[in-house]
Amino acid sequence: MKRKHLLKPVKQQKIALERINILFREAKSMFREDPRLSDKYARLARKIAMKYKVKIPARYRRNFCRHCLAYLMPGKNLRVRAQRGHMVYYCLNCKHISRFVYNK
Template identity: 45%
Template sequence: MFFSHPDLAQRYVDLARRISMRCKVRIPRKWRRRFCRRCGSFLWPGVNCRVRIRQNRFPHIVITCLKCGNQRRVPIK
């Protein structure tokens, strides 16, 4: 769906987030990490987001949305 109709994929992401907020249901962590917090787009590594592994102060993964530039840091255990 994402490659053939990206506008529909964006619409489905918006609907899922809106329904979960209205019904007070948590979206699972593995799916929550696939959404950009700033622009709400579905993140597909290599297509519209960049994924980097950093070892600076603590090991973490940096996911950068290429649409809005927002960065998300996910700690590596």
């Protein structure tokens, strides 16, 4: 019986999550050299997340624009401002504003 290729969803999700982690790490390290490549990685990571129905880890969720899906680097294509109770993320790529509520 050839069943090795039929991975259990849980295992697939774990692999998907690993790939997402790798993609965001790569996106970060590539940004200085080629921001467009970082965008590609961020999009790919999001695609994987949707396909396997996994959540993008919280630490990466703010690293890309929800609107244009560009990889965001504070001080480069992202402006972060703190307002009462929340953070305002302004994507300089598409001018989209995202707000995140403080967890503390």
